[in-house]
Amino acid sequence: METQSSDGLDLAQLMDQIRKDAEKRKRNSLKNGVSPFYRQLMSQGFDGLLSQRNSPLPDLKLQPPLEKREQYQLSDLLGFHDEAFISNAYRVILKREPDDAGFAQYLKHLRSGRYSKIDILRSLRFSPEGRNANVQIKGLGRFTYFRKLYRVPVAGYLLRLAVAVVRLPVLITHHRQLEAHTAAQLERVANHVNEAVAYLAEANRKQAEVTRRQLDHIHEQLRLHIDSLINEQEKLSSRFDEQVHVQERHGAELQALKAQLEDYIVRLQHSRMAIAQQEARLSHLLEPSAKSLPQSVLTQTAENEEDHLLDSLYFSLEDVLRGTSEQIKEEVKVYLPVLKNAGITSGILDVGCGRGEWLEVLKEERLQARGIDQNRIVLQRCRDLSLDVVESDALTYLGSLADESLNAVTAFHFAEHLELKTLVRFLDEAGRTLKPGGLLILETPNPENLVVGSCNFYLDPTHKNPIPIPTMQLLVEARGFRCQEVMKLHAITSTKIEVTDQLTSHLNHFLYGPMNYAVVARKPGSDTA
Amino acid sequence: MTRIAILTPTITSADAVSNDVLAMERLLIERGHQVRMFAENANVTGKQIQPPPAALSYLRRPEDVLIYHHSIGWDGIETVKSASCRKIVKYHNVTPPEFFEGVSEQHQSLCQRGRSQLEDIVQCQPELYLAASAFNKADLTAAGSQEEKTLVVAPFNQADRLQAGAADFEILDRYGDCRINLLTVGGVRPNKGHADLIEAFATYYYHFNGQARLFIVGAENKAFAPYAAMLRQVIDSWSIDGQIVFTGEVSDEALKSYYLLADALLMTSEHEGFCVPLVEAMAMKVPIVAYASTAIPETVRDAGLIWDERDPYLMAQSIEFLATNEPAKMALVQRGAQRYEECFSNHAIEKHFLDVTSRAGFQF
Numbered sequence: 061m062e063t064q065s066s067d068g069l070d071l072a073q074l075m076d077q078i079r080k081d082a083e084k085r086k087r088n089s090l091k092n093g094v095s096p097f098y099r100q101l102m103s104q105g106f107d108g109l110l111s112q113r114n115s116p117l118p119d120l121k122l123q124p125p126l127e128k129r130e131q132y133q134l135s136d137l138l139g140f141h142d143e144a145f146i147s148n149a150y151r152v153i154l155k156r157e158p159d160d161a162g163f164a165q166y167l168k169h170l171r172s173g174r175y176s177k178i179d180i181l182r183s184l185r186f187s188p189e190g191r192n193a194n195v196q197i198k199g200l201g202r203f204t205y206f207r208k209l210y211r212v213p214v215a216g217y218l219l220r221l222a223v224a225v226v227r228l229p230v231l232i233t234h235h236r237q238l239e240a241h242t243a244a245q246l247e248r249v250a251n252h253v254n255e256a257v258a259y260l261a262e263a264n265r266k267q268a269e270v271t272r273r274q275l276d277h278i279h280e281q282l283r284l285h286i287d288s289l290i291n292e293q294e295k296l297s298s299r300f301d302e303q304v305h306v307q308e309r310h311g312a313e314l315q316a317l318k319a320q321l322e323d324y325i326v327r328l329q330h331s332r333m334a335i336a337q338q339e340a341r342l343s344h345l346l347e348p349s350a351k352s353l354p355q356s357v358l359t360q361t362a363e364n365e366e367d368h369l370l371d372s373l374y375f376s377l378e379d380v381l382r383g384t385s386e387q388i389k390e391e392v393k394v395y396l397p398v399l400k401n402a403g404i405t406s407g408i409l410d411v412g413c414g415r416g417e418w419l420e421v422l423k424e425e426r427l428q429a430r431g432i433d434q435n436r437i438v439l440q441r442c443r444d445l446s447l448d449v450v451e452s453d454a455l456t457y458l459g460s461l462a463d464e465s466l467n468a469v470t471a472f473h474f475a476e477h478l479e480l481k482t483l484v485r486f487l488d489e490a491g492r493t494l495k496p497g498g499l500l501i502l503e504t505p506n507p508e509n510l511v512v513g514s515c516n517f518y519l520d521p522t523h524k525n526p527i528p529i530p531t532m533q534l535l536v537e538a539r540g541f542r543c544q545e546v547m548k549l550h551a552i553t554s555t556k557i558e559v560t561d562q563l564t565s566h567l568n569h570f571l572y573g574p575m576n577y578a579v580v581a582r583k584p585g586s587d588t589a
Numbered sequence: 590m591t592r593i594a595i596l597t598p599t600i601t602s603a604d605a606v607s608n609d610v611l612a613m614e615r616l617l618i619e620r621g622h623q624v625r626m627f628a629e630n631a632n633v634t635g636k637q638i639q640p641p642p643a644a645l646s647y648l649r650r651p652e653d654v655l656i657y658h659h660s661i662g663w664d665g666i667e668t669v670k671s672a673s674c675r676k677i678v679k680y681h682n683v684t685p686p687e688f689f690e691g692v693s694e695q696h697q698s699l700c701q702r703g704r705s706q707l708e709d710i711v712q713c714q715p716e717l718y719l720a721a722s723a724f725n726k727a728d729l730t731a732a733g734s735q736e737e738k739t740l741v742v743a744p745f746n747q748a749d750r751l752q753a754g755a756a757d758f759e760i761l762d763r764y765g766d767c768r769i770n771l772l773t774v775g776g777v778r779p780n781k782g783h784a785d786l787i788e789a790f791a792t793y794y795y796h797f798n799g800q801a802r803l804f805i806v807g808a809e810n811k812a813f814a815p816y817a818a819m820l821r822q823v824i825d826s827w828s829i830d831g832q833i834v835f836t837g838e839v840s841d842e843a844l845k846s847y848y849l850l851a852d853a854l855l856m857t858s859e860h861e862g863f864c865v866p867l868v869e870a871m872a873m874k875v876p877i878v879a880y881a882s883t884a885i886p887e888t889v890r891d892a893g894l895i896w897d898e899r900d901p902y903l904m905a906q907s908i909e910f911l912a913t914n915e916p917a918k919m920a921l922v923q924r925g926a927q928r929y930e931e932c933f934s935n936h937a938i939e940k941h942f943l944d945v946t947s948r949a950g951f952q953f
Contacts (some may be wrong), residue, residue, distance in 0.1 A: 078910050082905070
């Protein structure tokens with residue numbers, strides 16, 4: 061038997077378990093009461109079953125079987141009656157079983173008295189088939205001559221009458237014989253019926269006895285089961301009471317834990333406030349000490365550290381503001397065809413990479429890319445995902461790159477965080493570092509959607525100003541890029557107003573239109589990066 | 590190109606031996622040989638099948654090949670004796686005559702003759718014996734065949750046609766409910782152990798799941814009417830006649846539907862020389878529960894639940910286990926599918942057949 065294998069299935073152990081379960085089920089079952097007949101059947105076996113169909117009473121046969129002989133006398137056949145007579149006539153004269161049509165026709169004539177037995181024997185013997193078979197029946201020929209004379213008109217009738225008169229004593233004897241024979245047969249039938257009735261009554265009595273015993277047995281089994289069920293129920297009931305006590309105890313413990321938890325929440329709030337105050341104090345402390353330090357140290361340490369005070373706050377805001385990582389990953393896949401059409405497979409820089417959703421998508425597509433961000437928490441998440449990221453601000457990082465060293469710069473929800481002056485410097489640095497034909501993709505909230513422009517934009521407290529589409533296009537083109545496409549994204553489809561006229565169409569556009577847009581631009585020069 | 594005659598008593602649809610014969614014919618023709626089929630009874634469309642004696646005038650040269658499929662007693666053996674060419678005998682096994690006692694005297698005597706003819710076959714000194722299973726091989730060697738000339742090659746089958754073909758949607762609609770559907774496939778013959786199957790099903794029905802249904806898929810032969818009547822009596826005695834469906838002979842589409850519906854294939858047969866339905870179940874990813882009779886354990890190996898004891902509770906508990914333990918069921922089904930691909934797909938059998946025959950000096 062196979063044991064543990066590569067698919068982790070231990071067949072021997074599994075079958076062992078099934079065997080144990082089956083044994084248990086068998087012990088607990090009411091099998092002995094399910095089908096007594098079946099057990100009886102099986103104990104007798106198949107042969108017993110087949111023989112069961114034969115009753116011990118012999119079949120009632122009112123006529124003896126036809127004896128096989130070399131040659132037959134007429135009287136051998138005349139001793140049979142009705143169906144047996146016709147069947148035997150066929151067997152003897154034509155040496156075959158009767159066909160259905162012939163059998164029915166002869167039986168009809170015989171029963172109606174139209175044909176006598178001798179007529180039927182003659183008809184069979186002198187038919188073409190009978191002549192062929194040529195079976196000799198002693199005594200059948202004797203009557204042939206007379207039968208022919210019977211057919212002569214008038215004389216035939218008189219002859220039949222004369223023969224009947226002459227044969228009258230013989231006929232009377234025959235009639236008496238027939239009467240005695242019929243009475244004897246009736247007696248045999250009556251005896252057989254009586255025997256059958258007695259047999260059936262006895263069989264019935266035995267079966268009733270067996271059934272009664274089986275019912276007693278089932279009754280006993282049921283009683284035992286009911287007793288065991290009552291026992292079981294009592295046990296369960298006491299266990300239930302125990303469980304109720306346990307539940308009550310657990311309930312009280314749970315209440316205590318709940319109170320403890322509430323206490324912890326209050327203390328957590330206090331701790332948060334204390335940390336905020338510490339952060340404020342720290343920034344006050346950093347300010348004067350910064351003044352006493354050389355300029356280089358100032359930029360590298362104190363100022364930077366101050367910037368990271370809000371890292372965790374912004375990280376926790378991001379889920380709420382932009383959506384879950386899974387949603388963002390799905391959304392940014394819209395830019396893959398843009399990169400593909402530009403033939404870009406490497407040299408991609410994602411500015412403000414955040415949680416790295418776009419970098420993940422690029423990695424899955426085997427496109428080489430790097431992300432930069434200043435938030436250390438998101439950067440750590442990116443590193444956990446083995447994404448290539450650098451902690452830096454955009455301008456410093458781009459400033460460190462050589463001219464024409466990138467194929468694409470992407471920045472999603474980045475521009476709206478910048479002052480105008482910084483945005484322009486960012487565009488200039490992107491323009492310097494991109495190769496001719498290089499791609500710039502900037503995605504930002506779309507203030508054309510009134511809800512975005514008036515409210516949602518300001519959900520993120522670090523946003524500066526919304527940038528309308530024409531402004532962004534103008535800025536990008538003013539800094540030397542060629543605007544290739546504006547992609548309007550993330551319209552709300554679920555709650556639109558049903559369009560009935562131009563007004564509702566306008567309302568739909570302003571309330572449910574695209575919530576974000578992206579400007580896709582290229583650095584002039586060669587069309588492929 | 591070799592001239593080849595394939596000789597078998599009967600070629601008909603829905604019959605394991607006929608499927609083997611027809612696939613063998615197809616393969617040998619594809620490989621460029623001249624092949625003719627000879628049979629006493631034929632009931633397939635689009636095939637020219639000649640009476641057995643005609644094979645002798647076709648096989649004139651000593652290098653010609655006669656492939657004889659033996660599965661029952663008949664006169665065709667005389668043709669094998671008279672042929673003076675090279676011979677291969679494929680042995681599918683013959684049901685022991687005892688099974689037909691009290692059911693069909695005719696089958697009893699045919700099977701009796703079929704078994705005694707094994708010795709006549711050995712007298713003909715074939716160059717190669719192909720046994721459908723190691724179980725069948727034992728019969729041949731007991732009759733006197735040489736061990737080194739007696740090799741096991743599984744029969745070609747129609748499992749790939751089942752996999753690729755369409756299903757009968759009417760059947761799927763009719764029975765595609767939430768009930769547990771159990772299946773057995775094979776002609777309603779006295780060696781198939783249906784009484785044990787019905788008892789196992791009744792045990793499952795009464796002790797585990799009153800929503801179970803059993804399909805008995807297979808042709809009913811008039812010659813076995815007393816057996817069928819006995820089965821119906823057994824079913825009556827359990828009062829489960831509404832839960833058992835005798836489908837009779839079915840089309841390929843309907844057969845596929847029954848496999849698709851089945852939660853398990855149950856096999857309680859008492860005599861099998863190979864048992865093609867097991868292979869079909871493996872191909873159709875239906876888990877197998879069976880009693881370990883004759884060639885059954887060898888065909889399934891570790892890809893199903895095979896019980897040495899004929900105990901209905903073991904059967905019923907196995908069905909319950911499969912119905913409630915999806916991961917283990919999937920692992921078993923996966924094993925079956927793998928076993929089918931490696932050993933019983935027509936492609937694998939073809940490779941094995943060509944390999945075995947070539948080792949015996951036949952260049953097919």
